[in-house]
Amino acid sequence: MRIASLVPSATETLFALGLGDDVVAVTHECDYPPEARDLPQLTRSAIPEDLGPAAIDREVRERIGRGEAIYELDHWVLRDLHPELIVTQALCEVCAVSSDDVRALAEELHPAPQVLSLDPTTLGEVLAGARDLAAAAGVPEDGRRLVERAAARIDRVRDAMDGATARRTAALEWLDPPYVGGHWVPQMIELAGGEDPLGFSGERSRTATWDEIEAARPDVVVVMPCGYDAGRSAEEARAYADRLAALEADTVVAVDAAAYFSRPGPRLVDGLELLAHVIHPELVEAPARGRQALIPIAPATAAAPSSATSPPVTANGSRSRGPTS
Template sequence: MRICSFLPSTTEIVYELGLGHNLVGLTHECNYPPEVKDKQTVIMSFLDHKMLSSKEIDNLVTKNAAEGKSTYLIDNDTLKEANPDIILTQKLCEVCAVSGNQVSEAVEVLGHTPEIISLEPTTIDEIFDTINTIGEATGTQKKAKEITDSLRARVEKVRSALENERDRPRVFCLEWLEPPFVGGHWVPEMVEIAGGENGIGKPCEPSFKVTWEEIVDFAPQMLFIMPCGFDIEKTINELDVVTSKDEWFALPSTNRGEIYIVDANSYFSRPGPRIVDGLEIL
């Protein structure tokens, strides 16, 4: 069995299932677990996320989308060399990963048609379902069930501890710095389970652009800064983009000292097993 993972989250799932030795190709963003450094990269990005600011990234992504261009490139030669019989991909967000159409076109270089598994989770339960789906496709159903049972138990432990909590702080999750975006998909659900009041983000729906005036009107008591694809160091380096705003000082979360920078790349952006770590962090 030869697996290509076109998502960092599915790469993590493959390793959790004990199938790291079957992984023959991944993306430039796959960085966990550490063993992935020895795997060949099949997908690359035209954007250097480490060098560009959040505003520059947004401008380029918006420009590419308007022109019908992708931000990602599939290396057909490397894909052909990898020769996968299973490809794990998604159709959830073309900003975050290669599109389904690109995958369909790329596999034409292979001498066979691999099984393409497209995963589109928007809730915590659906994230767990993707683990079971990959388990079924790879003959590791038992291991997948063990993993998801353990993850569900951890979620329920948090839920049961806080479900009757009446004093729920208003929580805003900043998923992009400039322009500001509010966290979507599973993030609003995470906030609610963790004992917070989610007021702007929409469960099961993508993140979306908001204004600082809207954030001020919501008056969050806690602010979690989690730019999609950023780690803590990258976020800190760009923090003045938000802290220099006049509106920043009008937020109750600022006055209360309830500002938290979290590792979005590891615990919030990727729909994989570590999303439960993110819930526990919240």
């Protein structure tokens, strides 16, 4: 089957299902697994790459207000590839090309391809979407096995947290303006032994104020700017060191949001295991695949370099016991 993936998380899922050879095109943001980077790219961002977080937020809001697209789709390349299945999403208008545009284009193709929209808002729906994608691609049993393996790992984290005291955990999905994580992130926090005082499971991420975040009295702050890797997340955290220090959290870390939190794909389970270590390092060791995705931040001394493989650092600089479509 010839499959065009217009969602990074779908690309990851397709490769995890063993369907990499069936994927004929991806988006400019599909960077995992590495093989995906060599495929034809169907999209590009209309947002300049050199903008800071506040400018990005402003540009996105203005474009949406004018009814303009955030991403541009190369219609001609898609036509020439003759896909049989196009995977898209309608969950987030700033995360991928418009699902309506994709469906309109698909209707013009001959023969018209199947269009599957994956729009999960919870971890359970992410797993259900993997099953749906596998079924649409003709490998339902592979989808079942993928989901069973993911569910078993989730259960192991849940069991490890049995009886643990919940730590108040704030997930910051953007810093200027502040956004608190939504959709599956609050659920991940709960499964990882935390309590999210700001976000709501299954609901969209939302803007907040620094005063509101401070009033929530988080024990743990996870900086996970949507689409950023660990290094860029850490840069943003250090730029807002004073704001983060004012929260007086015991633990502040920056994570690879793009890999483990922003994208609703198989690696959310890696993110859950990483989050469990951040919140309860005395119960869960740092997962091998998550070590490079975690950068401790000491807000009071944020300009100092930190190691990606070091144990989490508390707000006062002492070591403790041990983060997107």
